[in-house]
Amino acid sequence: MTIPVFYTISDNYTPYAAVSIKSLIDHADKNKDYTITLLVQDISDEHKKSLEDMSTDNVHVNIFHIDDEMVKPIHKGEENYLRGQFFTMSIFYRLFIPELFPQYDKAVYLDADTIINTDIADMYNIDLQDNMFASCPDLSIRFMPLLQEYIKKCQGIFPPEKYINNGVILFNMKEFRDKKFVDKFYYLMSKYHFDNPDPDQAYMNEICEDKILHLEKEWDAMPNENMDEIPNPKIVHYNLFFKPWHFKDVQYGDYFWKVAKTTPYYDELKKQLEDFTDEDRQHARDDLKKMADKVKSIEKEKYTWAKVKKTEDVRI
Template sequence: MNNLTKNEIPIFFSINDQYAPYLSVAILSIVDHASSENHYRIIVLEQDLSEQNKHILSQLGNDNVKVTFTKIKDEDLQKRMAGEHTKLKGDYFTLTIYYRLFIAEMFPQYDKALYLDADIVCNTDIADLYHIDLKGNFLAAAHDTFAADYPQTTTYAEKVIGIPIDHYFNSGILLLDLKKLRDHHFTDHFLNLLNKYHFDIMAPDQDYLNVICRNHTLGLPQKWNTMPTIHGEQVTDPKIVHYALFGKPWHYDHVANEKYFWHYAKHSPYLECINQEKSKFSAADAESDHRHVRYLQRKALTLVDNPITFKKIQEKTGEVSL
């Protein structure tokens, strides 16, 4: 870490144009709670974000919260990855889901960083999360309450990934020790596994992180990643609200903790766009979401019988986890 970055708190996001309105809400919440004693740098990893969206988002910062952009060239990643195996949750195809796995390699000037999904709202100074002592671990993350809500995804985590459901974390909020990840050649290890085995998995970035870092993960209190949940802990004082998967307040009414989103959305330059998105979300769209949930549940169970899973390869070779 050089002198220019040692007092800076780097916060990474990765989005496309579709998610610019929701990132604006996340940025506004970060700025609102930012301390004047800290310097924050929001780094948006993108591939084809429009200049208009870059301009709008960059204007949301202030003197001590800078919003910057780093263009990621897909062709560069595809040269290092098995291109046809870039499956996102629910079989959406994208490379952006993998960006967080390359942060340590791409940004050697930082020894520590935060990665946040764009569908979040911060209710506290994000520096409080950044300054948590990792106690020698590679990363810190909170329990994935969505996976724990359903027996099918619980079985998937334990039988396919090989992680007890109580230790299976969500990768939408990450505190990363980038130096340790570099020192342990995390990126090379990930790419070796990706290209050697082509695991069929549901949440590529999240599952690789869970299994590779299983012995080097610090659990965060759920208040740092509060997601909609049926059976999980009901957090009354969320520090970060994460509108994960289908629990989007810009689609549905009565979403858990929606008040935090709308508190900042009303100040967003994208408010009209957000309202339009909600008004056009139809019953057919809602049914599509329900079908995706059912699809994920079915797929979770079919993957158990695959001959090549993280759990089976780890038990056979011991080469999956660092």
């Protein structure tokens, strides 16, 4: 038996994915078998080889090319822009993992901007019961009043602390297939064109609401200037804008650089940090504010999740 782990990346995210995978390998049990699959649409031959060459005797790293037809219904409209800024299809790939890999009834998904500090088998072995998936509440927005308002007024999720971050997921793959999650996703997306700063995450929160197992915060520790570091995080997730390859003093940054030093991408990552200017950092902070401010415009949309839920059950 193998433990399946998935990432979804675009080509430019290869260096960060390599660091994350290295951290997973460093903590993998030599007596267990792991299969890491990276879902991509386009990747250079050089990057593909560098990732696959990370394979060990018991950790197998594979590249899987996403079928253009599967993501064709996801159009490049502004409502599908990540954080209201730009369109990247890769954020949606995770929604199709259960359909694409019917051989697995359970699997782990990780964003590429993560560091694994424990055997990922410990997460895989968590009992999902009859829940659709397991994830942690989104602590990165816990202290952002406008985004808390967005979750209540636009998403209609109460209390907003229920709202999960889907950068770390334990999938009940069989339930996703049996309940036809993808069909529900296509239907809601085509009918309502919901505007969300986090499109993929919003759909998972809404469609699976009350069928989500909330994990302890150690499984998705995110930099947050309003909180102290979580001691001994099992997974660190550099969510939103504060990446260690852009900010020297980012919370949990030491975890990233300790692993990065052991990869072929270390010099490239250090150069990214050196080349990222104070002006760039200010833009990142401004972008965070813009994302929060977007809430005010979403509230005025004809269709928001909260409005639609008054007349239709969007849950699976």
